[in-house]
Amino acid sequence: MDNVKESFVAETEQLIDLFEQRLILFDENPEDAETLDAMFRTLHSIKGSASMFGFNTMADAAHSLENFVSDIKQKKQKPGAEFTQLCFDFSDYVRKLFAASENETAELDSQIVEKISKKAEYKKVTTQIKNTQTWQLIFKPNADFDTRGIDLFAFLEVMQACNPNTQLIEHSTAADLMSEKFYMFWEIYTTATSADSLSEGFFFDDDELFIHKIADFDCLADTDFLSLILQQTVDSHPISEEKLKHISEKKVEVTPVSQVKDSTLFMTTGNSSQIFVNARRLDELMNFVSELVTLKETVNIIAEHKDISKIKDIAEKFERITRKIQDNALSMRLVPLRNILPKLEVMVKRLSKQQQKRIIFETDGADTELDKTIIDNLSEPLMHILRNSIDHGIELPYERTPKGKSETGRIKLLASYSGDTVIIQIHDDGRGIDAEKIRLKALEKGLISADQTLTKHDILNLIFAPGFSTAEQVSDLSGRGVGMDVVRTKIADLRGEIEVNSEQNLGTYITLKLPLTLSIVDTLQVKVGSNDYLIPKSGIAKVDELSTTEYKSLKNSIYYDNGTLLPLLNLKETFGNTEPDPEFLQIVTVSYKNKHFGLITDRIIGDHQAVLRPLGEMLRDKQHFAGASILGNGKLALMIDTNKLIKSQNLLM
Secondary structure, eight states: OHHHHHHHHHHHHHHHHHHHHHHHHHHHOTTOHHHHHHHHHHHHHHHHHHHHTTOHHHHHHHHHHHHHHHHHHTTSSOOSHHHHHHHHHHHHHHHHHHHOOHHHHHHHHHHHHHHHHHHSOOOOOOOOOOOOEEEEEEEOOBTTGGGGTOOHHHHHHHHHHHOTTOEEEEEEOOGGGTTTBOSEEEEEEEEESOHHHHHTTOOOOTTTEEEEEEESSOOTTOHHHHHHHHHTOBTTBOOOHHHHHHHHOSOOEEEEOOOOOOTTTTOOOTTSSOOOOOHHHHHHHHHHHHHHHHHHHHHHHHHHHTOGGGHHHHHHHHHHHHHHHHHHHHHHHEEEGGGTHHHHHHHHHHHHHHTTOEEEEEEEOTTOEEEHHHHHTTHHHHHHHHHHIIIIISOOHHHHGGGTOOSEEEEEEEEEEETTEEEEEEEEOSSOOOHHHHHHHHHHTTSSOTTOOOOHHHHHGGGGSTTOOOOSSOOSSSOSSOSHHHHHHHHHHTTOEEEEEEETTTEEEEEEEEESOSSEEEEEEEEETTEEEEEEGGGEEEEEEEEHHHHHHOSTTEEEETTEEEEEEEHHHHTTOOSOOOSEEEEEEEEETTEEEEEEESEEEEEEEEEOBOOOGGGTTOTTEEEEEEOTTSOEEEEEOHHHHHHHTTOOO
């Protein structure tokens, strides 16, 4: 049941996102009857699911809005700012409710009831108490079912949640229907008070789901009944009406489910822990696993005959297949950025209206993919950045025209790949950041001293200081001294970087650099004394060798590499290792902010694919490291965060 409830929460959040997108479209064009109908269906889905899972106030609120929408359709009510705001209040309520504690829930429920009662008629969902009845469902998904984004197994789980005695019987689709139907179909026996309650909240094609009433009481509590059902089961064919009549001795009513299609229900995206996986990728994974199983059998045979000469060949094949499986598994976790863009677009439109600003929100690179863990944790930082662009960046229309700007401001979100790094840039054409104002505010707060010499870059980075804000008044958007420091912390947690660049009256650029994935990283394994460390290969430019004698003769640890100055950082000294140096040292040259820096190590071991694990409490404050990985010999190796290491050592010139 817990898994089913998690699915309900995830899908309701998805429906709320969709509802807001449709609301924005309807607000821009109140004559759009099709969008209004879609809003009605979405509210109906939320109402049905909320009722099923005991979120009664949510169901009542959705029901009240559903009636409001119905009145607008019938011209009994007029759409407008009040209706739009009430819908946004409802969506905010739903999101807060899922994150609320038990004590906070009652307050949230009270608030939404009060808001609806002021602007519309608050109505409870009317339910008639009926006797529990037993039903047979024949569920034959069409061939395009999985491509419509509907979570098949979530539906089956909900059916089982209706009654712990629910019986699911799987069948193979008949060969002559393979081109039209899904390769499997289900015969489901469950209880409900009505046929409508079984299908509420789910939208299927007319020929996908048929519901047959078996009895006016709960047959499933009788184990003999279930035994008879299972005995009658035949592959490719559900139990016929005649046999059911014989078993239950009741007249069977057949009710085809005729609902409007809505492919948004049970999509496994957004903040859910589920991912919709393309069937082709699953097929590839199964092929790789089959190869692995075959290879395992080969290893068993070789081990039995002790043919050691073939072990190296087998090891290479293991490496190849493991790499394929790894790449395939990682590709399954990749989610396009477009999944979180609608939420951001809705927020920009809402806040621009609140602030009476005209803003166009543009995106490019929506198909850029990142690991789902990164996508799930990226919404909050992006929202903070966009709020700042709206509140501090974009001017009011009357402020823009004297500057020769259009009354309408622009915020652009651009995403692209750079190797195995994803670059996300948010640009607004607003007033820009006043570096002198930032400096004075930082001086006032004691973040810097009066005699401190700072570059423009240093000053702009002060906006990431905890508690820093230039807002004169506290508003819903800003002024509380939280925001950009949270953004930097969140991005750092994702092993990313954030940079800011701005010109007064021209605008501001915020650039995020993020890894494609957090789980498996290609690294270079090195020795520093007797300890093993890992350096991400994505940042490595090249590797050189240097004698210890020559290294010790260098001034200020600056090495001349083909006429270019290369600052060196000795990892042994940095990590406090006192073991003697070898005769020759290895220089691993890494890039940071378009400059090169050399990391001195004792020895290079070779490539290592690191399955990263978070650091324990004892090492959590060690900013030089991004995680840890277990080596093939069972030892632990720390992965060096080269960017943080270089930054902390003040090597930038």
